[in-house]
Amino acid sequence: xxxxxxxxxxxxxxxxxxxxxxARRLAAHGVRVxxxxxxxxxxxxxxxxxxxxxxxxxxxxxxxxxxxxxxxxAALGQERILVNCAGVGGGAKTVSRDKQTxxxxxxxxxxxxxxxxxxxxxxxxxxxxxxxxxVTLPVLEDGDRGAIVNTASVAAEDGQIGQVAYTASxxxxxxxxxTIARDLSSESIRVNTILPGIFxxxxxxxxxxxxxxxxxxxxxxxxxxxxxxxxAELAETMITNGYFNGEDxxxxxxxxMQPR
Numbered sequence: 001x002x003x004x005x006x007x008x009x010x011x012x013x014x015x016x017x018x019x020x021x022x023a024r025r026l027a028a029h030g031v032r033v034x035x036x037x038x039x040x041x042x043x044x045x046x047x048x049x050x051x052x053x054x055x056x057x058x059x060x061x062x063x064x065x066x067x068x069x070x071x072x073x074a075a076l077g078q079e080r081i082l083v084n085c086a087g088v089g090g091g092a093k094t095v096s097r098d099k100q101t102x103x104x105x106x107x108x109x110x111x112x113x114x115x116x117x118x119x120x121x122x123x124x125x126x127x128x129x130x131x132x133x134x135v136t137l138p139v140l141e142d143g144d145r146g147a148i149v150n151t152a153s154v155a156a157e158d159g160q161i162g163q164v165a166y167t168a169s170x171x172x173x174x175x176x177x178x179t180i181a182r183d184l185s186s187e188s189i190r191v192n193t194i195l196p197g198i199f200x201x202x203x204x205x206x207x208x209x210x211x212x213x214x215x216x217x218x219x220x221x222x223x224x225x226x227x228x229x230x231x232a233e234l235a236e237t238m239i240t241n242g243y244f245n246g247e248d249x250x251x252x253x254x255x256x257m258q259p260r
Contacts, residue, residue, distance in 0.1 A: 197252025
């Protein structure tokens with residue numbers, strides 16, 4: 001797919017981090033970009049910067065997602081690109097023992113459900129609703145009708161202690177990528193997923209410098225955190241390379257996460 005001003009994109013989690021970098025990169029090619037996010041202040045500011053549209057939306061709500069797509073399409077036209085970056089974390093062990101009292105605690109199921117609802121079901125919700133709109137468009141000269149990029153994590157393959165919900169949600173995204181690509185192949189819509197390693201995003205930005213230094217040192221090469229722009233570059237490749245389909249690609253400096 002060639003990127004220009006005739007193309008519209010939706011980026012979930014687009015107000016900051018990986019999503020913001022991707023939105024900026026697409027907009028630099030002239031693409032009209034709609035940002036889906038909960039952070040209204042950051043989202044509106046970025047939309048103004050790139051000449052796009054901000055839609056405040058919680059991806060766990062079908063009603064809010066429907067309204068956001070309706071707003072984006074009314075302003076910018078039906079999207080041919082969807083990049084899913086919205087996600088949350090949350091850590092706890094499957095079963096833990098209080099070091100002082102010996103009390104045994106189970107993982108709070110409501111936390112598990114919340115992470116799955118946002119990361120996995122939220123991603124799928126946006127895919128189905130976006131693809132349903134994409135199929136109404138004509139196929140482009142290069143054979144594409146649309147392209148979807150999802151965000152998983154190296155945690156999908158290297159789940160760490162205390163990250164069971166996050167790991168399950170991201171493994172689910174990896175697991176459904178090929179199936180969705182096959183489902184949408186007859187409609188000329190391609191689907192791929194990126195598995196980022198340790199990236200310098202606002203979430204990590206709140207960590208102390210010595211923590212970030214230790215994380216950087218754990219990456220085989222290059223020994224640094226990933227830059228959101230590097231994620232955006234791979235997302236662009238997945239969108240523009242017409243033979244890129246049904247793939248899950250690690251972007252991690254060759255890191256393999258240790259148990260802790």
